[in-house]
Amino acid sequence: MKLSIREKKVLYDFACPNHHNTVTRLKWLTALTVDPQAKHRMLELARKMETEMEESWYTGFYHQLRTEMDEYYRAKRRLRLAKENTDYEEDLYDEAV
Template sequence: MKLNVEEKKILYAFGCGNLENTVRRLKWITALTVDVKVKRGVLCLARKLDSENVGEWYPCFYRHLRLEMEGYFEAKKHIRIVEKSTDWEDLYGKAV
């Protein structure tokens, strides 16, 4: 199954190791969401997880997704730290 970054973020935030509970939770989130674009994205993800035969490999997939997204967020944190601590004016001789 291929997921884009936004779908991975949604699954990271609202998913769990149990596929049935994850799909149920995503459907509830869809019902509670006001923004049409976000609602469509969450519902598409819920349908993706519900329609395909993912029951047997979902727990392993979810563990790998958690590890991947933790690495992603850690890398973003490091990038923010580097951007804050780097004096761009000294690097290029002018303010950026």
């Protein structure tokens, strides 16, 4: 199953190790969502999880998703820290002047 980064973020925030509970939770979130586009995306994800994901494979998928997204957020944090701690623009400006 192919998931976009947006879908992975939603699952990272709202999924649990139980397949049935995750699908139910996504459907409840769909019902509570106000924005029509977001509602469509949430319903699409809930249907995708319900139809394309085997319940027997879900536990492994869940743990793999958690690991992947933990690494994604760590890498994002490292990039943010690297940007904050570099002064390339000022150095280049001083050299040009």
